[in-house]
Amino acid sequence: MKIEVSRPVGQRAAHKIIRDVRHMFRLDDDLQEFYRLMMGDPEFAWIAAQGAGRLLRSPTVFEDLVKMICTTNCSWALTEKMVSGLVNELGTAADDGRKSFPSAAAMDTPSAEFYRDKIRAGYRSPYLKELAQRVASGELDVESWLTTGASLADLMKQIKSVKGVGDYAAENLLKLIGRYDGLALDSWTRAQFAKARNRGRVASDKKILRYYARFDSWRGLALWCDMTHDWLDPQNVAKW
Known part of the structure; x- marks a missing residue:
């Protein structure tokens, strides 16, 4: 992997860039247990063979959490519009004009009305303002979720204490911090499961959970790899 920068950087900045890239690409995640489990099932052995499962994430939990809130109850196009608005x-701005995702402090500066009128965040507007305020003030340390020893139930409770975050958003965020117990089911994954695993018929959430239950604490990652298997088809990769 080669990292290109727009200008020369010092040792401290270079260290941070490398750390962030390793974090984003999950280069230090230990997936050996997951791969051993996948190798034990012929239909899932391809995951280990291809080294799949390292879900791309943002440099910070805060950024992923904000983006997750922006995915709820809306189309992907609207999600992109909101996130692009936050960045713009x-x-x-960097030397080349491109902009970074805003920090909690930057997002705490404007009012909730800004998020409603300028970002078009709708009902999420006061939630984004409150989240930024809690993180910027130090009241809520979302980065600690990466290393916490809290139980799954306690961690889910902490994540769902953020307004605008329900089971779907919380379980998706869990995957990005290395906890794969939740399935994070939405309309897309339910439709994919029906097509790939249930002969085109709609399946209940309980049935989907039973199907992946054999993978225990890795079931969420197994589901995601299973539902996105065709993304790795060479013809689809060529379209990226």
Whole structure:
């Protein structure tokens, strides 16, 4: 992997860039247990063979959490519009003009009305303002979720204490911090499961959970790899 920067950087900045890239690409995640489990099932052995399962994430939990809130109850196009708006309006510009995702402090500066009128965040507007305020003030340390020893139930409770975060958003965020117990079912994954595993028929959430239950604490990652298997088809990869 080669990292290109827009200008020369010092040792401290270079260290941070490398750390962030390793975090984003999950280069230090230990998936050996997951791969051993996948190798034990002929239909899932391809995951271990291809080294799949390292889900791309943002440099910070805060960024992933904000983006997750922006995926709920809306189309992907609207999600992209909201996130692009946050970057364009509040992000810090680099030498080449591109902007970074805003920090909690930057997002705490404008009012909830800004998020409603400028970002078009709708009902999420006060939630984004409150989240930024809690994180910027130090009241809520979302980065600690990466290393916490809290039980799954306690961690889910902490994540869902953030307004705008329900089971779907919380379980998706869990995958990005290395906890794969939840399935994070939505309309897309339910439709994919029906097509791939249930002969085109709609399946209940309980049935989907039973199907992946054999993978225990890795079931969420197994489901995601299973539902996105065709993304790795060479013809689909060529379209990226």
